Amino acid sequence: MTERTNRTGMAIASLHGVEKTYGTGAAMVRALRGVDLDIRGGELMVLLGPSGSGKTTLLNIVGGIEPATSGRVTVGGADIASLDDAARTEYRRTSVGFVFQFFNLIPTLTALENVQLIAELVGGGEPGRSELVLRAVGLSDRMHHFPGALSGGEQQRVAIARALVKEPPLLLCDEPTGSLDLETGRRVLALLRSLASNDGRTIVIVTHNSAIAAIADRVVTMGSGQVTDLAANPAPAAAETLEW
């Protein structure tokens, strides 16, 4: 494994010898096997790999929604592996934003309310912030609709707005286009690319779709719980040009 290029900033998250196992005895599964990785500020990293390769587990550990079995995970200089549940909750509240494949919008809240819910959690921010973020993701005329009345792409954009509203240093996206058609998927990826390029956000996208790797600054390939390749992409492609 070689690191080919380093075109982005300092590492804001580092993983050293991270192991993750589920179950015990004969039923034990080693999801991660000694992963070492840096995530740099302002980069768009794609974690690529087949199902079961450990990429979502890695994302969850970086996001603090599940602890590593062993190893060190530092984000912003703090070791999140040693945090207790309350501190990890606080970490998730302030430091990371999540976007999931299945959107996980709350069906009883409108698009705007789904975003406001998180805005309130982190203190509300300035008035109109939620509307602003929704406008930024292109949903200015759909913000009062309930999720059931939105298309898949619109729902995912609401999910992205919801993640962005708390202005997290790190945006973690798990198969963000997994439930979308090509055109909608391209639009979502373009949005993410723009957030990294124009707003300087650090974004990690987990996907099994190798075509998506083309928009990344760096591509981490995983297999059997290990990083098998890490490649820099000096000229990320525009999302609109992707085909899969």
Next chain:
Amino acid sequence: MRVLSRKLTRDARRRRSQLVAIVVTVFLGVALYAASFDAFRNLQVSYESLYDGLSFADVTLVGGDPEAVARAVAEIDGIAAVETRTVAETPLRIGRADKLLGRIVEVPPDRLPEVNSVMVLQGALPSSLSRSDVLVEQHMAEHFRLGVGDRLEVLTPTGWSAVEVAAVVASPEYLWPARSRQEVLTSPGDFGVLFGSGALIEGVSAESTRSEVAVRLADGADGGAAIDEVVSLGTAAGAVSTFDQTDQPSNAALQEDVRGFGEMSFLFPVLFLGAAGMATSVLLTRLVISQRAQIGLLRANGFSRRTIFGHYLVFGLAAGLLGAVPGAVAGSLLARAITGLYTDAISVPITVIEFRPSTVAAGVGFGLAAGALSGLGPAIRASRLAPAEAMRAAGSAAPPRTGFVERVIPILKRLPAPAKMVLRGIGRNRGRSLATGTGVVLAIVLILASWGMIDTMQILLARQFEEVQGQHAQVFVERIDTLSELRSLDGVAAVEPAAQLPVTILAADTRYQSSVIALPPDTAMHTFRMLDGGDAPLPAAGLYVGRALRSLAGIDVGDTFTLVFGDTRLEETVAGFVDEPLGTTAYMTLPALAADLGAAEPTVVNAAMIRYEPGADLAAMRAVVVDVPGVRAYVDARALYDTVQRFMGLFYAFVGIMLAFGAVMAFALIFNTVSANIAERAGEVGTMKANGVGRRIIGRLITAENLLLMLLSVGPGLVVGHLAAAAMMSSFSSDLFRFDAVIRPTTYVFTALAIVVVGLASQGPVLRRLQELDVAQIVRERSL
């Protein structure tokens, strides 16, 4: 967290039918609590108020020289008033057709008594009560429609002597017109009370009179210690027997009844709130399961466990609060109506109805507690969900697999797929199946506990009046010669001599007011059902006593005890215990009684038991028998039965309401679990619909599963229901009423059928929603 609260509100709105079902159940539980508890307290306060106003005696000393006894107790600290009086037991005659057992209680001629006073309801107290003036107790006045100026007769040694009604009064001693501790269910047509002057009582046979000293304690006196001292000094001064308010026949009967209200105010609300809690738990559990991904998302975004816990707990609390507040208010209002109906039915002249904020507060507290306790489990479950796991797994229902039944009975594996779906559906979410089953069991408990009470009352009363007591009437006679005249009457099948004496039973530290009934050794008028369930003839020696005395007095077969009546004390032996629904009476043979008294048998006879020919007109026979000169008083066994049945009217109405409430509760609970069942499988129902499976087929599958579940729960429900009814009836049992749960087989069948019908009916609204199920919506939201 305004938006989170909004989510909660909308979650509730989406499940409004289930929420309404819970709220209604909480409402019923809290309303029942508030109604029965406030009615219980209102009745207590009404009685206390009347007792205080009329200086109801705290303790009464019977026998001895009343003046000496009064002097002995008057100086005790804490005594407010002492009143001596004479009480005469003498028959009364109203017109020519009615002779009844009567009692004349002495009152001072020129003033109201200081203890055991009376309240004038009609007429006025004469300035000086003459020998021919009487005050009539209200129940008798009402039964015989007696008013001021009407005349009736009292029996004196020289014959019937006319007296005139000066006033109709209420007495604290006869709020419930019980003749004795053992005769609390006396028909007002068979027993009446007059209040008259000492001069009137002097004219009555001295043998039938007793002296009494009634003692009223001062407010704030140490009741227990003062009563002990009164009893001790009074007995030393010559009093033969004593009784306090607890044993005063009227008060004992009323307190028994009030206690029933008190127990109902606990038992039934517990059932309802338990059911409401169960329904809330089912609903919330379903909510948490369906919102796992949302919970995971909220946790992933930094919502704390406490926030998640509070979010779901508030749901339970809100359901509790929404039902409890109107329930407590409605219950308080209902209590007013119940109290009024009740005091009106038994003619309590003072009705105190109070609004008790503490009852409302407690009711609201109970509703909140039910909501909180039932929401606790799901809320903890939600708060403990790990975000990654919550978003990874679709739900927590156990993965469907070959069920236990199929593994045990392999042939079931050959069933068609729909039948297997039904069978496996039960094991699929064991928690929900358990909740449905528990709901069925709770509903059956409520119905059987209510209906079982009616059955038990009816069966045991029939046993008392149709099996234990063989007579149609008991008459009190002057001499044994009268029996031959009675035997010669047309329509009379059998007449037996009898003696009935009011006694005090003394055993160890226990003093118990009772009656001794002496009958011929081979009596055919009374069946003695013993503790072992078998029947036995009267013992040649010793007495049979009611089973309650075994525990009350700590005596057993072969033990000796003392019988006190008048100035006579007899040492007797327990020959056995009879198991009778009403009263705790002692029975012996006439020869044994005569021997104990050292008298000839004919001289101890004071009554006769009469049985008429089959088909005899009871009213006509009464008129004929009453007309026999030697008959002093007539007690119609059937009229007593009818009185009891009338007395039970209010009780039946209450139980009827409970049955209706039970049906609502069963409906609400089963509706909620069935709703959860359907919501849980919205995805698969949507898929089936998408594949062209019709609503009817889906409805039939769901119905079959629920029906199977209900049928499986009915058996345990009937067992638990029987035990609950037995426990409830046992809590109503006392020395006056012995109620062992006896439930008719048809009641079990009807209960089971009713539950299945209610269960199937509760599916209706849910199955209708299948029609409206939006498959696209389900797929789009991926949760419901």
